[in-house]
Every structure is written in structure tokens, then in C-alpha cells.
Amino acid sequence: MQNKIVSKLFKEKEILSSGKFYEFIDKLKIIVFVPHKFVDIVADGMFGAGAGRIANYDMCSFRTEGTGTYKPNEKAKPLLGKKNFLSRVEEIKLEIECTPGNLDQVLDAMLKNHPYEETAYEVYEFKKRGKEEFGVIVNLKSKMKLMELFKRMNKNISNDKDDLKNEFKKIAFTDSEINETKIRSAKFLNCEYLISISNKNYKLIKLH
Numbered sequence: 067m068q069n070k071i072v073s074k075l076f077k078e079k080e081i082l083s084s085g086k087f088y089e090f091i092d093k094l095k096i097i098v099f100v101p102h103k104f105v106d107i108v109a110d111g112m113f114g115a116g117a118g119r120i121a122n123y124d125m126c127s128f129r130t131e132g133t134g135t136y137k138p139n140e141k142a143k144p145l146l147g148k149k150n151f152l153s154r155v156e157e158i159k160l161e162i163e164c165t166p167g168n169l170d171q172v173l174d175a176m177l178k179n180h181p182y183e184e185t186a187y188e189v190y191e192f193k194k195r196g197k198e199e200f201g202v203i204v205n206l207k208s209k210m211k212l213m214e215l216f217k218r219m220n221k222n223i224s225n226d227k228d229d230l231k232n233e234f235k236k237i238a239f240t241d242s243e244i245n246e247t248k249i250r251s252a253k254f255l256n257c258e259y260l261i262s263i264s265n266k267n268y269k270l271i272k273l274h
Contacts, residue, residue, distance in 0.1 A: 089196035098187035111179035116168035130159040201240035209233035
């Protein structure tokens with residue numbers, strides 16, 4: 067699809083870059099700080115709840131050694147250290163991926179198995195590129211009107227005619243139906259529009 071779309075619709079001198087349009091998947095990473103002798107207990111609990119799965123691999127994690135500090139007050143019940151004194155404890159920074167769908171179960175398992183009264187942890191959102199190709203992305207050197215693009219495509223489109231007066235520089239094409247995953251992926255890649263050309267039905271989605 068890539069060479070066909072690019073060569074048919076754009077002149078070589080107009081193109082800044084072009085490439086494959088890939089799926090981008092929403093993922094989460096949990097980071098938790100655990101004393102050495104409890105790290106496998108905490109990790110195994112999180113693995114059992116569905117975390118740490120990357121493609122064909124289970125129980126994936128990353129572990130970094132470091133020193134944690136804290137000063138328990140009178141109301142605290144510290145596992146290590148004394149109240150009103152600064153404590154330094156050798157800990158492991160444990161990093162494990164999970165999906166949004168199993169986040170609560172993984173956090174429940176982590177908190178259940180962690181020995182501290184107050185567990186220090188963080189949850190981060192990130193994206194990972196999938197293996198599925200959706201189509202092609204074209205990035206132009208200068209802006210082009212949508213009207214000009216569809217003139218080159220020799221196709222009419224059902225969108226409001228006012229839309230066709232708009233300009234774009236970066237656009238994604240797919241030869242299958244548009245869904246939320248394609249829209250999110252194209253937005254993440256800073257495309258301004260997404261066009262579906264499946265089954266000779268042309269659909270235009272404005273992204274930004």
C-alpha cells in the first residue's frame with residue numbers, strides 16, 4: 067500500500083518523509099520499592115495477577131538496587147527502623163508491565179504481598195508499537211488542501227465541504243475500516259487526518 071499511495075497522490079518533491087502506519091498499544095508500568103528478601107514474593111504475586119506478560123514471555127520485570135530512606139513518626143508501625151529516627155534500607159526498584167484491564171488485580175496482589183505498612187509505588191502510562199501494520203503515513207514539506215488531495219484521488223467524499231478547505235501536512239491512510247485503535251495510533255503519531263479507502267468507500271477523520 068505504501069508505494070502505491072505515495073506515488074499516486076504525491077510528487078516526490080512534496081514529500082518530507084513517508085513510512086508504515088503501525089498500531090500503538092496502550093500499556094501501564096508499575097514501579098514499586100521492595101526490601102531485598104521480599105522482592106520475589108511481591109513479584110510472584112503480581113505475575114500471578116497477570117502482570118509481566120510481553121508477547122510470548124511471562125514473568126518479565128526489571129530490578130535495580132538502591133537505598134530507600136524514611137523517618138517513622140509515633141503513629142507508624144515500621145517493619146524496619148525505629149520511630150523518630152531516619153532509616154536507610156537497601157531496596158529493589160521493581161518495574162513490571164501490565165495492561166489497563168488487569169491493573170486493579172495486580173495492585174491488589176502487590177499490596178497484599180508487600181511487607182511495608184505504607185507501600186511506595188507509582189503507575190505510569192506508556193505506549194508500545196505493535197506488529198500490525200494499518201497502512202501508510204505521509205509527512206509533507208508544506209501544507210496541502212484536502213480539496214487538492216481528493217482531486218488527485220479522483221474521488222468525492224461525504225464529509226462537510228468546509229472540511230475540504232482545511233490544510234494538512236501529516237496524514238495517515240488505511241485500507242481497512244477505521245476503529246478507535248487506528249484513531250488513537252494516528253493521533254499519537256501527530257497525524258492531522260486519517261483516511262480509510264477500504265472497499266472503495268472513502269472516509270475522512272479529523273484528528274487535531
